[in-house]
Every structure is written in structure tokens, then in C-alpha cells.
Amino acid sequence: MSPERFERIQLMLSQRQPDLTVCMEGVHKPHNLSAIIRTCDAVGVSEAHVVWADAQSKLSGGTAMGSQNWVQVKPHANIADAVATLKSQGMQVLATNLSETAVDFRSIDYTKPTAVLMGQEKDGISQEALALADQDIIVPMVGMVQSLNVSVASALIMYEAQRQREIAGMYQGPCRLSVEEQNRILFEGGHP
Amino acid sequence: MSPERFERIQLMLSQRQPDLTVCMEGVHKPHNLSAIIRTCDAVGVSEAHVVWADAQSKLSGGTAMGSQNWVQVKPHANIADAVATLKSQGMQVLATNLSETAVDFRSIDYTKPTAVLMGQEKDGISQEALALADQDIIVPMVGMVQSLNVSVASALIMYEAQRQREIAGMYQGPCRLSVEEQNRILFEGGHP
Numbered sequence: 001m002s003p004e005r006f007e008r009i010q011l012m013l014s015q016r017q018p019d020l021t022v023c024m025e026g027v028h029k030p031h032n033l034s035a036i037i038r039t040c041d042a043v044g045v046s047e048a049h050v051v052w053a054d055a056q057s058k059l060s061g062g063t064a065m066g067s068q069n070w071v072q073v074k075p076h077a078n079i080a081d082a083v084a085t086l087k088s089q090g091m092q093v094l095a096t097n098l099s100e101t102a103v104d105f106r107s108i109d110y111t112k113p114t115a116v117l118m119g120q121e122k123d124g125i126s127q128e129a130l131a132l133a134d135q136d137i138i139v140p141m142v143g144m145v146q147s148l149n150v151s152v153a154s155a156l157i158m159y160e161a162q163r164q165r166e167i168a169g170m171y172q173g174p175c176r177l178s179v180e181e182q183n184r185i186l187f188e189g190g191h192p
Numbered sequence: 193m194s195p196e197r198f199e200r201i202q203l204m205l206s207q208r209q210p211d212l213t214v215c216m217e218g219v220h221k222p223h224n225l226s227a228i229i230r231t232c233d234a235v236g237v238s239e240a241h242v243v244w245a246d247a248q249s250k251l252s253g254g255t256a257m258g259s260q261n262w263v264q265v266k267p268h269a270n271i272a273d274a275v276a277t278l279k280s281q282g283m284q285v286l287a288t289n290l291s292e293t294a295v296d297f298r299s300i301d302y303t304k305p306t307a308v309l310m311g312q313e314k315d316g317i318s319q320e321a322l323a324l325a326d327q328d329i330i331v332p333m334v335g336m337v338q339s340l341n342v343s344v345a346s347a348l349i350m351y352e353a354q355r356q357r358e359i360a361g362m363y364q365g366p367c368r369l370s371v372e373e374q375n376r377i378l379f380e381g382g383h384p
């Protein structure tokens with residue numbers, strides 16, 4: 001690995017946000033999964049979650065632009081397991097939902113450890129996921145269509161988190177990943 | 193048309209932003225075009241532009257979720273014509289571009305009349321478009337991938353515009369579309 005590439009990866013690692021993640025519940029279109037993983041990489045999410053048995057294979061179809069190498073995708077057999085994992089990591093769990101009770105996504109404090117649940121393209125998020133989440137959030141819309149594309153909605157939320165964390169200085173300072181994790185990424189990404 | 197639907201459309205019309213738009217230069221994947229048009233509708237963009245001869249037909253493939261009925265898509269034969277049209281409407285023209293000289297998208301004043309140029313999935317924006325634009329802008333990224341999905345990038349910029357315009361009170365107050373335009377939309381959308 002060239003010194004430039006080593007430095008580039010080190011810089012990226014130092015900006016990773018281990019306490020920010022998304023969990024996709026049944027999102028299945030490859031171009032949506034790929035776009036979401038790409039956005040994860042761009043805001044420093046190092047691990048994303050999917051509730052979908054064969055998630056990893058679904059990623060190969062779309063234009064993930066190599067981001068799979070840099071964002072770990074953790075599959076879960078069901079939403080209860082996924083949320084239990086996220087809560088065991090001390091995360092607030094936010095469910096995106098097109099309801100009257102959902103609060104504006106910009107009113108949330110994303111400097112807290114946060115996981116955002118995204119719903120399936122057609123059916124949206126499950127009742128079970130809603131019940132398990134701490135809060136539901138919505139991206140405001142003033143048009144006639146009922147919803148945004150799922151990769152668009154997730155990006156808006158992740159970049160609001162990025163904005164708040166940038167201001168809070170969370171992209172500066174020492175790397176927050178474990179040494180093992182850093183070494184794994186350096187090894188896998190550095191020698192493709 | 194039911195009174196409820198009439199009222200819903202009237203409310204939507206009153207929040208339309210005739211001085212905010214996007215122009216897609218060669219964006220051709222149906223799911224991207226559809227996602228962008230859906231976001232246009234959601235933030236109140238009533239007219240979008242494409243530089244692409246058979247643009248209208250490309251929209252039918254993806255999940256535009258009926259937003260084509262609510263957002264006019266204006267095709268242009270080339271980028272020079274498109275930018276000339278936008279500038280004749282008094283718009284600042286911003287080109288999205290992954291360069292060192294591009295400024296952070298959040299540093300722009302979107303309460304001014306604004307058009308945002310989006311580039312093609314693979315090749316990005318053309319040199320000609322860059323030369324014609326007033327300013328180039330970038331969405332910051334801290335990962336390893338080189339770019340975001342085009343519908344994701346455009347949504348981040350449109351929602352930054354929405355945020356600024358909401359604060360400036362631009363979604364309140366009387367409808368800013370012409371009476372002819374209001375009637376056309378009421379007629380076409382009200383009687384599908």
C-alpha cells in the first residue's frame with residue numbers, strides 16, 4: 001500500500017462515527033441499498049444493519065461504488081434482534097414513519113448514539129419496529145406525493161446528523177474505532 | 193373533485209416555489225430521475241429541467257409515485273439552452289461538482305432564485321455546464337467513495353433550500369404561481 005493511500009485510510013478511520021448507524025428493514029432494491037451504503041460511507045457510518053436474510057448478496061447489484069469494502073453490513077434475522085443489538089450499544093432508536101405523531105427529523109439530537117430505522121420501499125416500516133423504537137421521525141413534505149425514496153430520506157437524516165456532529169467537533173480528534181477494527185479495515189481495504 | 197382534494201391541491205399550490213429548480217444534465221437512470229422528481233414535489237419545486245431529448249419517456253420506468261403529474265419536466269436540447277432559460281428567469285445557477293474549488297453546499301443563500309445543475313451518473317457534469325454556472329458546490333464527504341448517488345445529492349441540496357426558505361417564511365403567504373399555471377395544475381391533477 002502506498003503511503004498516500006495509508007494516510008487517506010487513516011484520515012477516514014479517524015472520522016468514523018461508531019455511534020451512528022442505519023438499520024434497513026426489508027429495503028430490497030439493490031440501487032436503494034447501494035445508495036444508502038454509499039451515503040453511510042460519506043458521513044462516516046462504519047457499520048450498517050439490515051433485516052434481511054440474504055442482504056449481503058443484494059448489495060452487489062447496484063452502484064455501491066466500492067463502498068461495501070468500507071462499510072460493514074450486519075444482517076439480522078428479524079427486527080427484534082436488530083433493535084436489541086442497537087439498544088445494547090446504548091443507541092437511541094428512531095423509526096422513520098409517515099404518521100401524524102412523528103416529529104420533524106431536524107428536532108432530534110444526533111450527537112447522541114443514534115440508530116435510524118428505514119422501512120421497505122412499498123410497505124414502509126413494520127408495526128413491530130415502530131413499537132420497539134424510542135421515537136418516530138418524519139422528513140416534512142409540502143407536495144402531493146406520499147413519501148420520498150428511501151435512500152433519499154435516509155440521506156437527509158444522516159446528513160442532518162453529520163451537520164450536528166460536525167458542529168460538535170465529533171469529526172475531529174482521535175479515532176473512535178477499536179484497534180482491531182482499524183486493523184481489519186486497513187488490511188481488507190488496503191489490499192483489495 | 194371532492195372539496196377535500198380541492199383544498200389539498202390549493203394548499204400545495206400555495207407552497208410551490210417557482211424560483212427554485214433543478215436541471216439534470218444527462219441523468220438517465222429511471223430510478224434516479226423518479227427519485228429526484230419526487231423530492232422536487234416534496235419541497236415545492238413545480239418545474240424541473242432535463243437536458244435529454246426523450247426525457248419524459250424515461251420517467252415512466254421508476255417509482256415516481258405519481259409525482260410526474262405535479263412537477264412539470266421541461267426538456268432542453270443542450271445545456272446552453274437550459275442555462276440560458278434559467279438565467280433569463282433571474283436564477284443563480286449552481287453546478288454540483290466534485291472539485292477542490294467547489295464551496296460547501298450549505299454556504300449558499302437559497303432564498304435567492306436558484307437552479308441546481310446535477311450531473312450524469314457516470315461522467316458527472318460537463319465542462320460546458322461548469323463554465324456556464326455561477327458557482328460550483330459540493331456536499332462534503334469523509335469516506336472513501338468518490339461521490340454520492342445523484343438523487344441523494346440533489347435531495348440534500350433541495351432540502352437545505354427548503355430549510356432556509358421555511359425559516360424565511362417562503363412557504364407561507366399567497367400562492368406564487370400564475371393563475372394560468374394554478375388552473376392548469378388544478379385541471380390536470382384534479383381530474384386524473
Ligand SMILES: C[S@@+](CC[C@H](N)C(=O)[O-])C[C@H]1O[C@@H](n2cnc3c(N)ncnc32)[C@H](O)[C@@H]1O
Pocket residue numbers: 096097098117118119120121122123124125137138139140141146147148149150151153154
Ligand atoms: C417509500 S417509503 C414507504 C411508503 C409506505 N407506503 C409507508 O406508508 O410507509 C420507504 C421508506 O422511506 C422512508 N421515508 C420515505 N419518505 C419519508 C419521509 N418523508 N420521512 C421519513 N422517512 C421517509 C421510510 O423509512 C419509509 O419506510
Ligand SMILES: C[S@@+](CC[C@H](N)C(=O)[O-])C[C@H]1O[C@@H](n2cnc3c(N)ncnc32)[C@H](O)[C@@H]1O
Pocket residue numbers: 288289290309310311312313314315316317329330331332333338339340341342343345346
Ligand atoms: C455519481 S456522480 C458523478 C461522478 C463523476 N465520476 C464525477 O466525477 O463527477 C453524479 C452526480 O451526482 C452529484 N453528486 C454526487 N456526489 C456529490 C457531492 N458530494 N456533491 C455534489 N454533488 C454530488 C453531481 O451532480 C454528480 O454529477
